[in-house]
Amino acid sequence: MPRGPRPFDLADCAHIGANCTLFNLRKASRVVTQFYDESFRGARLRGTQFALLAGIYWRGTATLTELARLLAMDRTTLTRNLRPLRTRGLIFTVPGRDRRSRSVSITARGRRALSMAFPRWQNAQSRFVRRLGRTQWRKLMHSLQAAVRLGDSV
Amino acid sequence: MPRGPRPFDLADCAHIGANCTLFNLRKASRVVTQFYDESFRGARLRGTQFALLAGIYWRGTATLTELARLLAMDRTTLTRNLRPLRTRGLIFTVPGRDRRSRSVSITARGRRALSMAFPRWQNAQSRFVRRLGRTQWRKLMHSLQAAVRLGDSV
DNA sequence: GCATAATACGAGTATATACACGCATCGGCC
């Protein structure tokens, strides 16, 4: 007769390293972050900051909430990530339509920093695509964007 | 006659959101982390901590450096990530072969926590695979593992 | 017009991540 559910699923935990989406995604994130930051070493921007600044440049003026949603980032995280950029005068915030909201924009200095760092991004990006192979890279990008879309509906 | 390289590549920066591997990977990482952590809400472990604990369980006893390499994680990051697990008595460290090295192992309490949280992981994992579609999920995993392998040779 | 829900934001707290640096220890070389 059945003994009911096992109390321990420990044996199954052995396969988490191979099967867990979260584990593998974060691991890849660490690897790629370090890969890109190699190219940004010695620059005053990191890869993450460069991408954020480029996002602000691309988006034009946006409120914190809009930008956070665009980046699938918690709003309070965005606020804190903006701080080093703001301190260095690469971005600025002004009151939005409401007296509640604040809008973020890139400064001239920010545009200069962006264009100065662009070759470093290009270097990291091309190194990465070459090492992975363009076909495999495209698959990776498609898969990532499919995963990101899951967040939109939530 | 050629004018040399343009001083500004700002126009190209507009495409970073679509092309940058780092940006898209970190964005996906945020989305998926939140997706998994929904299932771990109310539990005493987060998704990341569960995965780390499962890794320690799977690996058996390992030094910090070995484990960090296995996770593609900076050694000092691992030390800090272990702290909350250690404080709660889910893992313990003993001197290794050397008097320099320290080995990490899971405790009985850690095994219990792991098996208690396993259904939550299973819930998140199955929800994710279902939402993404099994075929697309497999592609994602393959792509991520290919990206991770880039770190091995570095 | 006013009470109330909804929206927008920051601060506090905690984890996740990595680099630079320094300390302790080990192994090899003389």
Place this chain on the structure above:
DNA sequence: GGCCGATGCGTGTATATACTCGTATTATGC
């Protein structure tokens, strides 16, 4: 046996990330 590079770790510092809570403002229902 002692020096010296290599190895293993922890701490200090800084960024990256998200949740909870509190405050201010706006919109809505009556």
